[in-house]
Each structure stands twice: as structure tokens, then as C-alpha cells.
Amino acid sequence: MLPTELLMFSFRAGLVLPKVLKPSPTNLSLISQLVGLFESHVGHRRFELEAELRALEAGRQDYRVIRGLAHILLTDHSEFEAGGSVEPLVVRQQVFALAQEHPPGRHHRAEVLAQAAQRLGSDPQALTEALYADLPDQQTLMSFEAPEARTLLDRFNLAQAQGQLYRAYNVIITARRNEPARYKQLLKYTKFFGLMVTVEGDADTGFTLTMDGPTSLFGSTTRYGLSLAKFLPALLHVTKWDLSAAVKPRHLPWIDSKDEEWSFQLSSDDGYVSHYPEPKEHDSALESGFAERFAKLDTPWTLEREVDLLPIPGGVIIPDFRLLHEDGRSVLVEIVGYWRPEYLTRKFAALKRSGRTDLIVAVSERLNVEKAGVKLGALEDHVIVFKGVLDPKRVLELAERLAQG
Incomplete structure (x- = not known):
């Protein structure tokens, strides 16, 4: 980028x-x-x-x-x-130490370099070149x-398009009628890049994905803006889509505009080319870390990554994992990393509409849920708020309670 x-x-x-x-x-x-x-x-x-x-x-x-x-x-x-055969840090330590021992004089520099070269088994010219060779320039x-x-x-053209998402308020993607696998692929891309997304529609007519942008968060984050930009090359692997983003204006002398927001629009017909290889598997850092920790446990529960799309009134959800017990019981797990109150409210509303009682929602403590005014309601018993990493033992404890019910 x-x-x-x-x-x-x-x-x-x-x-x-x-x-x-x-x-x-x-x-x-x-x-x-x-x-x-x-x-x-x-x-x-x-x-x-x-x-x-x-x-x-x-x-x-x-x-x-x-x-x-x-x-x-x-x-x-x-x-x-x-480059070179001698580490620059080692050279500096040796040269600076010797410089303290030699009083300044006409031949001070040459004497220090000669003595340092002798100690390091090199020559003065090589040490001169290595002295600051680790600095970028x-x-x-x-x-x-x-x-x-x-x-x-x-790459240049795509990078120019990616850069427009650094300052996006929100991004709306309309996925027109695709093969069912393409829908799932698209939703997994959003999870892989840790994006906050709400989904409406169905597999027959298409889905509308709304993603919150970095400027809509409490305390705009460059990191999230970069995630949106990184998502764009992945989106190019999906057929038949339109993207519309509300962008925070840039105050530049050559642009005469008093608009409070600008619009950035793309479609699958614009001819941009992705440099990403089409991945075989998509996991966010939160998901992969959770899976790695879960694999170390001795438990009758099995963690499954591939979970089908679950239709709900007005949309669809795609849980991150399914927990399957050896006796046949199962519980779904949804991990929410980035979020803001409006996003979490919509997420919980969608989960309530699903009518699922076998769903665990793990929410990162990036904001305090209570202070943010998010009402958990009937989902309160299904939510785990975690700080840093998600402990699989906590998830299993809740899975046992939900599966019993």
C-alpha cells in the first residue's frame, strides 16, 4: 500500500x-x-x-x-x-569504547579504527563501512x-484505491447473485481481516454487507483503516459486487469542497487486479490464537472451523466455530474483535432474530460494554467478555451450560 x-x-x-x-x-x-x-x-x-x-x-x-x-x-x-561480515552494533560498541581511551588528536580516528579492526579481525575500511550499515539509508x-x-x-492502481479506505466512515458492499461458495468466501474475508460487519439479504437475491470504518470508532484507529484497505484485494477474488464508502474529506488546496463527507465507489467491473493468492483458509489472529490454545486441551469437545451460513430474518450469520461434543451436542462460537456500540447492538439484534440458543458470543473488551450503553438483554447469558486473549476453558464452561439447556 x-x-x-x-x-x-x-x-x-x-x-x-x-x-x-x-x-x-x-x-x-x-x-x-x-x-x-x-x-x-x-x-x-x-x-x-x-x-x-x-x-x-x-x-x-x-x-x-x-x-x-x-x-x-x-x-x-x-x-x-x-551487509558485511561484521555486525554494525558490535563495531560501534568496540569503536566507541576505544574512542574513550584515546585522547582526541590528529590521527585519533585512524588509530581507533585500526585498533578496532585488529580486535575484530577485520580491516579499517570494512569497519568504516559497517559502522552505521544497519541504518535504513x-x-x-x-x-x-x-x-x-x-x-x-x-499494483499502483489498486494501492491508489486502497488508500481511499484509510479515512472511511463506513463501507457498504452489495454482493449480487453469486455462487453460494462465493458468499461464504466473502464473509470469511471480513473475519480474516478483523472487520466489523452486519449482513442483510439472502443467498437468492444477494447480500448487503455494512462495515464500520475507522473514523466511526471511538478514537479513530489507523490500524483498522489499514484492515479495510487490506480487505480490498481479497474482495477482488469474489465475483459480482459493488462497493460504496463514505469518506472523511481531505482539506487540500486544489480541492474546492465544503462537503462533510465524500463518496468512494467501486465495482467488480472496474478492472482492478488482486495480488493476493486466493487463500485456502481464513482466520483472524483472535480465531487462530483461540484454536491453537483449544488444541492443547484434553476435552471431549471438538473444535470445527467450517460452519455453514445460518440464515436469519433479513440476513445471515457465519459463526467462527462449532463446538461438537462426543455425545452429539453442539454449540456455535462467534468471536467479535473490533466493535463500537452501534455495531454490537446490531450484531446482538441479528443474533436475537436468529432464535439460536446454542450460540456463544465472545466480545473483546476494547470498550466497556456497560459504559458504552450496549444492552445485552436475553443474550447476556451467552456472552463472554475477554481481555487480550480468549480463554478456551471459559468458552467450554459456557458451552456445557448452554448445551445442557
């Missing part, structure tokens, strides 16, 4: 339109120059490469395009290391994997 200062977009009639680079001769030539520049600097320090990049963009109106393409090449296609470009020009264009 790209930092905010490298996002490029136009603004028209309340709509944010991300920059799209086409495979024109000019752009392909620019990519060829950039790739050649990186390839020629393998084995050289990062500051040398960055100096060449600054020289390339000097005086050009498309300098931000160059910076955006270079950012992707630097972060996703380049490997930087300190002093690191060496060890390898560079050049992408295809079209692949780099696709």
Missing part, C-alpha cells in the same frame, strides 16, 4: 476518483527506467539508489507517480540488509525481483 502523501485522486460531484495509470508508452518507459535503476543498484547502499530516484523525478510533473511506483518496488520487490540492496510492467501498474 501507499502512504497518504502518495495518494493521487481527482474529485468530482462529491465522488473521489483514484488515479489510474494506463499502459501507455510513456508509463511503460518510466517503469523500464525504474526497474533498470533498481537492477543497477543491487549491491549498493540505499542512499545511493534514493539519490538516483530523486534525480529521475527532478523537474517532472509526474514526480508523485515515480515516488509511488518506487515505493512499491522498494517495499515489495527489494531486500535490504546491513545505509543498508545494502541485496536482491531485487523485477515485476512485469503490467503487474506494477496493477
